[in-house]
Amino acid sequence: MLLSDGELQLAIARGELTIIPAIPDDSDQIKAASIDLRLGEAIWTQKEPDDTESGDGAISDISGAGFAHYMENYTERTNIANTGGFLLKPGDFIVTETLERIRLSRLLSGRVEGRSRLARMGIGVHITAPKIDTGFNNHITLELFHMGRRPIFLQYGTAICTLLVERLGIPAGNPYGGIFNLGGTT
16 A cells, blocks of 8 residues: 555654655655655766777676676766766766665565656656665665756756655565665664
8 A cells, every 4th residue: 555645754753664864844755645855965877888898898797796896897976965966968877876765664665766857858767676675774776867858957955756655464574685775674
């Protein structure tokens, strides 16, 4: 069951859903059945391939270890909190994260979706990974891509995606505890 605004606020009050930094009472981030999340400070762009790279530079290990290797060796991290934002050009693909860190209890799971105003400009916020497992505790990673025709300046802290939260019938027996968790499940 998708949680309404009142149920989202109740889940936050009960500690079933934690959002850091906390959403102020006067904020409009909590919508009728979702929570808008903001663009965080980190943006990773893919490095251009080196002309001398051969096929042995290809990524073949797509496990967690392969992902860490890929991010470390083939992307560059930029902190946009210092610059105010990032110019996303047509055809660009970046990896970023939400400003808010989310923790879901064993009773909740989530789904991240794009915002319609960005979609209408040609910006998608995830490729195939909208699901957020129960027990998740971290910033939500987003895969932004720009299919539009005009550059868009993405401001640090702007609403970038929306979080839908669903209640499970019984608490999950095997909550997420993978490599992308900051630690601990509840």
